[in-house]
Amino acid sequence: MTPAERAKQPPADVARDGPKLTGAKLDKRLAATWSNPPGFLGWLSSVDHKDIGRRYIVTALAFLALAGTLAIVMRLQLSKPDNDLVGAARYNEIFTMHGTTMMFLFAVPVMQGMQIYLTPLMLGTRANAFPRLNAFSYWTYLAGGCLLWVAFLLNIGPDIGWFAYPPLSGPQYGVGKRTDIWAQMVTFTEVAALAAAVSLTATILKQRAPGMSLGRMPIFIWATLVTSLMVIFSMPSVALASGMLLSDRLVGTHFYNPAEQGDALLWQHLFWFFGHPEVYIIFLPATGFVSEIVATFSRRSIVHYPIVVMALVATGILAFGLWVHHMFATGLPRIGYSFYTAASMAVSIPTGLQIFCWIATLWEGRPRFQVPLLYVIGFIFTFVIGGLTGVIIAAVPLDLQLHDTYFIVAHFHYVLIGGAVFPLLGAITYWFPKATGRLMSEALGKTSFWMIFLGFQLAFFPMHIAGINGMPRRVYTYPAGMGLELPNLLSSLGSAVVAVAVLLFVLNLVMSARGGRAAPANPWGGASLEWATSSPPPKYNFLHIPIVNSLAPLWDAGEKMAVVHGLRIDDRELLLTTVVSAKADVREPSAEPSLWPFIATIALTVMFVCSIFSPWALAIGIVPVAIALLAWFWPKSPEPEREPVIS
């Protein structure tokens, strides 16, 4: 045998799953292989996608609570005219922190957290691709969030809006380090989001259960694939933009400085080339939740699956052609106005198609109005209103009137809370039994749903009126006698209702996690693979890797689950399948737990934070980062070669 032939041979025979090794015996051995090391260090070194996903979600919800608290402070300030609860400068910080936290530290990370938790389970695989990269992604996100909030508590938080337009954020007006902290937080979160997106994309393309061709992927997985690709194409834009902003501020470049032939509008283009797709990066996973929930609670597959998938892909592509509609008020060529108006209106078409497919599915099915489905209906109602105001402000003459008013604030809260947070709360209720093994309380869930839904309308609908009456955004108070008192008071009351309802939701989470009704593997009768494994899933996800023969594998499985066998159980081994038709192709090892992603994040944090103060931090700080990466990537000891067989 030549060395080349020997290299292609499978390794020495080892224990594998199969008819002779299954059930409790297999469970014990797989659990030993896939467990984390013990203790706190073991916790830090976990690369299990379920741990990482859960940490992402919990952390993002904590940031939601922080940013929500700031929203309440703003609503208290605006509840009456000429209020002096919060001063102008502090108000600038508060709305900046609110927007920045919601967009960078809550909305995108919580969606990615859900995707990280669910994707391998829905695909029928034991881990995600590049698990250490995934762990690194979480730690980096956490570091970025801590940077921003520690700075805020030390009274050096940013005060330039979540969009940080120069020249306000440039070296001339944005004195001190507030803007640098904002810009570096962006770097952290973009590194984290990109790392997670790479992991998710590779997982979806290469680790689907055998037989799960692209045409049999759950719609949530399609939504995850589209959003991950959108992250990959859009996040470099804001990372480049914020890098250039930092360098304008630190080493005197002139990218955004018109006095030296730079251009402040360059920032707006780069920021919104990221910022607009970002809205869909938040919204498309939510539509994925909706499709899964609608199918399960209608007890039938989504009507016109191909149209829903094509709509997701079309939205993902169109999202990159709209960014200039955030810049109508900067002055554009006539053709630019026409093009971006048309594109902005066009994006409502695929979204409309999806909505019709969901309504048709509910119509054709036998809907059960449990809490997850209530959130979906709340979503459809609220999001359609937000979508309609979106079409209104896509028209340039109206946009120029309404730009920077509370009408815009109302619009984007309708599409972001209605379009993303409602489905998210439904999705948390839906998958909570999978993650914890316990169901959430239905009664408490319904109470909080109705309070959130009605409180939301009370809080945000009057903002349309306030905006039309001329109330500008981002101004800390307003004078009496302009017709703004009533809408603002109603908004403040509504926000209080939402706050109480969110507290009830959290209370439900905590109480149900401790003492909720025990959930079986498939409490709602869902069709996708995550419901095939126990609740909560074991460390290794599936005892045997399932084979998929239809779009609804659990509904079509019958008494027995078709599975593959022959994967190693003494080592973390994954089954890779082909990209389009998902034929079993290669067995590859998956990375073991490691502390190095955490250590690499510490090194990266030191480098990034120090680089706010000196460019040399990059040159020096890269050395520990490189060392940590080297230790992270260094392979474990190779297996001993097989003894030659003498026959």
Added chain:
Amino acid sequence: MTDRDLAPSFIEDVSALPTHAFSHRSLTWWGIMAFMVIEGSFFALAIAAYFFLMAQEQQWAPGPWQPPGLVAGTLFTLVMLLSEIPNSMIKKAAENYDVATARQLLPVMTAIGLLLLVIRGFEFNSLHVLWYESAYGSIIWALLFLHTTHIVTDWGDTVVLWRLMKTPHGKDPRRLVDTEENALYWRFVWLAWLPIYVLIYWVPRLFH
């Protein structure tokens, strides 16, 4: 109901499948592709910013700055193009499980990377503008800096791979997959350089 209740029906034995594969059958290949797309997006957006800033000027390079000197940048481009010869040889050796050739050529690629970094130093010195002198200087420096980070990264990667291949790890076919993918990444690094070379050295001559 758990998966243990839904009795398994063993359909397909996967134990005979290979434990590594090259190109799109490998998981890491997809990771590398994704990172190439990310970095390619960075370059594309930086190039867009270049043209955006160019539109602010009457001429490019704007007066009083002279266009960059050609010698270092052109030499760099030539060395980079020639480096594809050993790079292709390494890629082919890895695909043929030829560990010996890979071990011989990785130090050659390491030396080439080092040579390129030295020439890159001269390039920075021949731009005829500093980053803080105008937006033109800023974007020229940004493009060159961005590309340099890629040379440094791939050089570090190649050094590590060279040392790794000298250990018993070198015989693990999965490390040959790594070697092949590192060669693929180098192709991206030099392909990405070609438009940047034109933008830094030739466009400022054409519109000066």
